[in-house]
Amino acid sequence: MSPVGNALRAGRSRGLVELRQSVTNGGDLFNHFFWPVLMLVTLWFLRDREFGQSGFPLGALVLPSILGMNAAMAMVTMSQQLTADREDGTLLRAKATPNGLLGYLTGKLISVSGGLLIDLSIFLLPALFLVRGLAVDRPGAWLTLLGVLLLGLIATLPTGAVLGSVFTSARGQGLLTLPILAVIAISGIFYPISVLPGWLQGVAQAFPIYWMGLGMRSALLPPEAVAVELGDSWRHLETVAVLGAWAVAGLLIAPVVLRRMARRESGSSVAERRDRALQRVG
Amino acid sequence: MSADGAGNSPVAMSADGAGSSAVAMSADGVANSPVAMGGDAGVADDAVVIDVVGLRMRYGTADVLHDVTFRARRGEVLALLGPNGAGKTTTIEILEGFRTRSAGHVEVLGADPARAGEEWRARVGVVLQSWRDHGKWRVRELLAQVGAYYHGYTTPWDPDDLVDVVGLSGQANQKIHTLSGGQRRRLDVAVGIVGRPEVLFLDEPTVGFDPVARRDFHDLVRGLAAEHGTTILLTTHDLDEAERLAGRVLVLDGGRIIGDGTAEELARRVAGQNEVRWSLNGDRFSRPTDRPARLVYELYREHGDDLRDLEVHRASLEDTYLSLLRPVDGGVR
Incomplete structure (x- = not known):
């Protein structure tokens, strides 16, 4: 097999090993369960609430939105892991290996998407029993869900890689949290976006989180629920356009930024970051 | 000083003494003949594998390396010796292709490391000063993963054979973050050689080793050079290590190479540091x-059998090293 084919295969096994590690180690397992369980608790409290005058159960609106939000959060996971892997030298190790960066990225895509699937299942399976008012007994629902998930990942993972390349320390990653929480707050995840002022709606629609929530709602909710959405439409075309734009931008920028970042990696830069990290602790 | 006592034992001194300048010490190291290869590799093929001419490195306005020039031939073990901040790591990182030089000619395996591709990468092994990566992986698992990239x-190396070679067979299925410092370092070396590199760069490879681990490691490195013709460039603070391991020692200080030769050649270069010790009627001299x-002849002629505890110490690399560094430390940098 060609060296590049080898690297792709090695990357696949790398991703699977990392995925297995994440379900066999206490800390990672906690991470897998923490957010899904928190979201389930949220759903539990929303179970009897209805949205405004529509009479539509709020839980049914929120469940698909949470799926969309979680999927978009894979961007943050990607970014955090990249930063962590730079800090401890994993990335440099990949750089010291022939076609290692290719294998590294392949592995990362597999482990992050695989981890996301696990997280989504941990949330979705119990949630289906908690929430009424979904329309999930048609195959089209699940196909749309998969489609939105796939497009969403292509839109967000490269962006996550770019963010991971830009932030050189875990502390920098921390700075990301606040703006992301702000975007989640205005993206109509826990309450429909239509209640927000127009300009905030505009801001939210520039980011993938809103569109992934919308796409997931279009997949799992009955047709009449569309009345809650902006313009009384699922806006599939716009969803594809916005997520597609993020995907194209990410795929164009990510290789450039990643290459630039990788070029700068060296033993001393890793050592420098380690010393900085130790100083913070000490 | 040296663990096996051979380091500065009463070795045979050359008859003409050390004062003679018979051994050429070329400043640029290029003219330095294959003599420098000593006995550690019976390699017939003496192709130049590392070729550095006039290497300069500048960060901002500070020059870290000035005009570094040296060569290494196939199967040679070269130690880059110097105090902290001498530019050892910078030099090795440039050769590894991890850092872009400011000026000069650098060739490793016939290619410029700054531009070389993946095929070149597959022929080069790298052991950095410290790795902390892949803590959740198991030893064997990581060796198999990294090895997979070299097929084609x-x-x-087969992971099972490799853990044996570096003495980690007992830890093959252990998670990497549970390894001791010395075990971790041996794993780093294993990862560095898993692709059977033709050139191996080792940056401070034995920091934190106990004496047994150090000796095993030295055997491993010598074996790689002798049996596989691997060219090895290692940096170290440890003079004893440089002396025992390397066919040739480069002393780097303040970004310049101030010594290049075998340990013996370097030692002879600094005159007057051989020492004769003896005792007479209980007094030590x-x-x-x-x-x-x-001197020994004269002592014997004078004192005959009263001469006791006679020892001849040839200058150690440490003496040489210190006397090489001293003028620079004292002088203007």
Whole structure:
């Protein structure tokens, strides 16, 4: 097999090993369960609430939105892991290996998407029993869900890689949290976006989180629920356009930024970051 | 000083003494003949594998390396010795292709590391000063993962054989973050050689080793050079290590190479540091000399069998090293 084919295969096994590690180690397992369980608790409290005058159960609106939000959060996971892997030298190790960066990225895509699937299942399976008012007994629902998930990942993972390349320390990653929480707050995840002022709606629609929530709602909710959405439409075309734009931008920028970042990696830069990290602790 | 006592034992001194300048010490190291290869590799093929000419490195306005020039031939073990901040790591990182130089000619395996591709990468092994990566992986798992990238270029080491070679067979299925410092370092070396590199760069490889681990590691490195013709460039603070391991020692200080040769050549270069020690009627004496043979002869002629505890110490690499560094430390940088 060609060296590049080898690297792709090695990357696949790398991703699977990392995925297995994440379900066999206490800390990672906690991470897998923490957010899904928190979201389930949220759903539990929303179970009897209805949205405004529509009479539509709020839980049914929120469940698909949470799926969309979680999927978009894979961007943050990607970014955090990249930063962590730079800090401890994993990335440099990949750089010291022939076609290692290719294998590294392949592995990362597999482990992050695989981890996301696990997280989504941990949330979705119990949630289906908690929430009424979904329309999930048609195959089209699940196909749309998969489609939105796939497009969403292509839109967000490269962006996550770019963010991971830009932030050189875990502390920098921390700075990301606040703006992301702000975007989640205005993206109509826990309450429909239509209640927000127009300009905030505009801001939210520039980011993938809103569109992934919308796409997931279009997949799992009955047709009449569309009345809650902006313009009384699922806006599939716009969803594809916005997520597609993020995907194209990410795929164009990510290789450039990643290459630039990788070029700068060296033993001393890793050592420098380690010393900085130790100083913070000490 | 040295663990096996051979380091500065009463070795045979050359008859003409050390004062003679018979051994050429070329400043640029290029003219330095294959003599430098000593006995550690019976390699017939003496192709130049590392070729550095006039290497300069500048960060901002500070020059870290000035005009570094040296060569290494196939199967040679070269130690880059120097105090902290001398530029050892910078030099090795440039050769590894991890850092872009400011000026000069650098060739490793016939290619410029700054531009070389993946095929070149497959022929080069790298052991950095410290790795903390892949803590959740198991030893064998990581060796198999990294080895997989080399298929198609070469036949990488089998992970099971490799853990044996570096003495980690007991830890093969252990998670990497549970390894001791010395075990971790041996794993780093294993990862560095899993693709059977033709050139191996080792940055401070034995920091934190106990004496046994250090000796095993030295055997491993010598074996790689002798049996596989691997060219090895290692940096170290440890003079004893440089002396025992390397066919040739480069002393780097303040971004310049201030010494290049075998440990013996370097030692002879600094005159007057051989020392003869003896005792007479319970009193101990010692005297530095250029001509230890003559001194011993004279002592014996004078004192006959009263002469006791006679020892001839050839200058150690440490003496040489310190005397090489001193003028620079004291002088203007």
